[in-house]
Amino acid sequence: MKPGLAYASITELRHLLQAGDVNALQLVELYAERIARHGEISKAFISLDLEAARDKAQARQPCADATPALDGIPYACKDLFDVAGQVTTGGSKVLQGNVAERDAVAVAALNRAGAIYLGKNNLHEFAYGATGENTLYGTAPNPYDHARLAGGSSSGSAAALGFGLCAAALGTDTGGSVRAPAALCGLVGFKPTFGRVSTEGVVPYSWTLDHVGTLTRSAGDAATVFRALLPTASASGESRLEGQVVGIPRGFFFERCDSEILDSIDSLMQFLREAGARLVPIDMPSMQHTRTVSLTVQMPEALSYHNRYLEERGELYSQDFRAGLALGQCLLAEQYIRAKRFIESYRREMAVIFAGVDTILTPTTPVIAPVIGAVEVSVDGVGEPAGNAITRYTSFFNMTGHPAITLPCGMHSAGLPIGAQLIGRHHADEALLDLASRIETDYAFKLPLPDLP
Amino acid sequence: MRKIQRQTLLGIRDQMGSYAWEDAEIDELVDPKLGIITGFQDLLDQLEQLRRIDLESIPPAGDISRP
Numbered sequence: 001m002k003p004g005l006a007y008a009s010i011t012e013l014r015h016l017l018q019a020g021d022v023n024a025l026q027l028v029e030l031y032a033e034r035i036a037r038h039g040e041i042s043k044a045f046i047s048l049d050l051e052a053a054r055d056k057a058q059a060r061q062p063c064a065d066a067t068p069a070l071d072g073i074p075y076a077c078k079d080l081f082d083v084a085g086q087v088t089t090g091g092s093k094v095l096q097g098n099v100a101e102r103d104a105v106a107v108a109a110l111n112r113a114g115a116i117y118l119g120k121n122n123l124h125e126f127a128y129g130a131t132g133e134n135t136l137y138g139t140a141p142n143p144y145d146h147a148r149l150a151g152g153s154s155s156g157s158a159a160a161l162g163f164g165l166c167a168a169a170l171g172t173d174t175g176g177s178v179r180a181p182a183a184l185c186g187l188v189g190f191k192p193t194f195g196r197v198s199t200e201g202v203v204p205y206s207w208t209l210d211h212v213g214t215l216t217r218s219a220g221d222a223a224t225v226f227r228a229l230l231p232t233a234s235a236s237g238e239s240r241l242e243g244q245v246v247g248i249p250r251g252f253f254f255e256r257c258d259s260e261i262l263d264s265i266d267s268l269m270q271f272l273r274e275a276g277a278r279l280v281p282i283d284m285p286s287m288q289h290t291r292t293v294s295l296t297v298q299m300p301e302a303l304s305y306h307n308r309y310l311e312e313r314g315e316l317y318s319q320d321f322r323a324g325l326a327l328g329q330c331l332l333a334e335q336y337i338r339a340k341r342f343i344e345s346y347r348r349e350m351a352v353i354f355a356g357v358d359t360i361l362t363p364t365t366p367v368i369a370p371v372i373g374a375v376e377v378s379v380d381g382v383g384e385p386a387g388n389a390i391t392r393y394t395s396f397f398n399m400t401g402h403p404a405i406t407l408p409c410g411m412h413s414a415g416l417p418i419g420a421q422l423i424g425r426h427h428a429d430e431a432l433l434d435l436a437s438r439i440e441t442d443y444a445f446k447l448p449l450p451d452l453p
Numbered sequence: 454m455r456k457i458q459r460q461t462l463l464g465i466r467d468q469m470g471s472y473a474w475e476d477a478e479i480d481e482l483v484d485p486k487l488g489i490i491t492g493f494q495d496l497l498d499q500l501e502q503l504r505r506i507d508l509e510s511i512p513p514a515g516d517i518s519r520p
Contacts, residue, residue: 193516208514303472310472320487325480326478327493329471330462335500340513347514401517427519433500 006034006164007449010073010221013167017072024057024072024116027167031074031118035165039453042140044159046079046089047453048119056116069228070168071114076086076160078153079120080127081107082201090121090203091134093316094309106170106203106212118166122156127172127205128302128321129153130387131370132179135318138381139372141183144416144449146370151390153182157215158185162450168225169215174205175294176364176394178213181404183364183419184390186447188436190214190222192429194401197229206301208340209294209398219407219436226433239376239434241442242276247357252287253393256379257366264410264418265363271443272361282357287348289342290396291388296339297399300330342355343399350400354425359435362393364406364419394422403429405436408447417447454501455468457494 005013005022006014016022023421032050037047053074060072078402079089082100089095093336103111111117122137124130133139140155142148143162150159154171158181161169171178173191191213227233248269254262269279303325306317316320353360367389368378376383384392397404403424410418422439425431462479465471482493 188485287505289499292496292503295496298501307472314472322474322478323481323485323487325472326474327482329474330465330482330493332499335504338500338503338508341508341511343514345508345511347513347517377505399514425520426517 006030008255009218010167011222013073017122025316027074028053031165038163042159042163043122043140044156044165045119046122046137053116053118066089068114069224073167074116074118075168076118076121076166077107078123078157080172080203081170083107092127094313107200109229121160124153125179125318125321127153130390142234142369147222149372151184154181155289158182161215171213172217173211174209175398179364179394182215183406184369186417188216188219188222188407190405193427204305205299206218209299219440223433233430236385241438244277245357246272246277246279247280247360248286250281253362256382257363260412261363261418265420266407268420275448282353285346286345292343293339294395296335299355300331300336301326303328345402360423362421364421365390368412368414368416374422397423403432407436409445
């Protein structure tokens with residue numbers, strides 16, 4: 001088989017499958033062999049279902065005229081998604097033995113589109129944290145530097161793609177948990193408009209902020225998977241860069257940011273200008289209280305769900321998650337409601353901004369992948385908890401619910417990827433994906449593959 | 454607003470139908486050592502600032518409807 005096939009995009013794999021140059025069973029075997037070789041170090045998977053994957057691949061009936069969008073494409077999902085007959089652990093001891101009766105809506109959609117399920121990905125326990133550290137299943141490392149984090153909470157999903165163990169993965173994004181690990185691992189991470197892709201069959205963390213998202217190797221692949229998740233979606237037909245109005249936030253989204261990340265975003269902005277886009281400075285809502293607002297919504301909602309397990313299995317939760325749930329117990333109802341009203345006020349302010357721009361561009365993260373075990377990272381002499389830093393530029397858009405995508409746009413001198421985040425209007429997911437695909441094609445930034453044996 | 458007291462949180466736990474958090478977990482909220490989340494007192498101080506902002510009649514956020 002062609003070298004580098006494990007890192008081929010879905011588009012490339014589809015061409016090869018349709019031409020008969022490779023078959024679905026060979027792809028499953030390719031990833032199975034790599035999982036056997038890299039599974040231990042990548043800590044990407046919690047469980048595998050390779051026999052079922054082989055059976056589905058063998059049963060595949062190629063049909064040139066009406067080939068489903070993901071026919072024969074192997075994928076994985078974060079272990080918050082239910083897969084019928086499989087255990088959904090949430091990355092925790094609490095749910096061991098929790099066998100799902102039916103597929104999550106998103107999993108069922110990918111299966112209907114012909115995708116082949118390989119297994120469940122590792123994560124930060126119940127998605128409570130952006131570092132992806134997991135004492136039970138291990139901490140997924142960054143494929144470009146195994147001493148550093150893949151990022152989280154969809155850590156295993158990012159590691160699975162980064163180590164070449166699947167062609168696409170499903171994740172969840174409550175504060176950046178798809179976009180941040182995707183950016184740190186040199187991938188494309190897409191979070192659709194809030195509510196656009198069903199979260200049914202996914203273990204919730206915070207109903208107000210949870211989004212189902214995708215991790216892929218390209219924006220084109222993200223569009224393909226999105227259309228499989230939501231068959232009513234179609235191409236927007238508007239992917240020209242010329243005339244696009246791109247908002248560049250003043251302040252917060254470019255503050256306390258690694259200088260090489262800023263340089264990469266500057267280069268992308270220069271490309272957009274030369275391609276005919278109009279870049280305009282914008283004033284975003286005040287970010288002063290956004291973390292407080294987010295936490296005040298997250299923790300009571302998380303407690304409300306996990307209350308069903310606390311009495312009988314409470315001692316099985318990790319210490320830090322229990323502390324967060326205890327905090328959720330002590331907030332007042334009025335504080336929770338007020339936080340949700342702030343979210344509505346953020347959405348209204350953003351509606352005014354989006355009346356004047358088509359999209360917004362920011363760095364995805366202010367830092368490159370932190371070292372595993374680092375409690376704090378420091379930028380411009382200011383220390384910050386690693387998990388807070390990773391999601392500093394992403395979490396706001398979980399509150400506002402706008403679609404957002406991260407694309408690789410540079411390589412740091414430390415040998416780690418840099419991501420750019422594009423945010424679109426509500427329900428303009430298709431336009432955002434088409435724009436990202438156009439940038440990807442025309443900017444032609446080529447990330448080197450991780451140096452793996 | 455005065456600082457939150459351990460006894461206040463123990464009262465919530467014991468008198469308001471709460472899950473039976475261990476004393477150590479209540480202590481963590483009053484005097485955080487894990488550093489995973491903002492110390493509860495810091496969060497309460499910030500929530501007090503939010504309480505003083507007039508949101509007029511803005512309702513809580515709900516679903517995002519199609520334009």
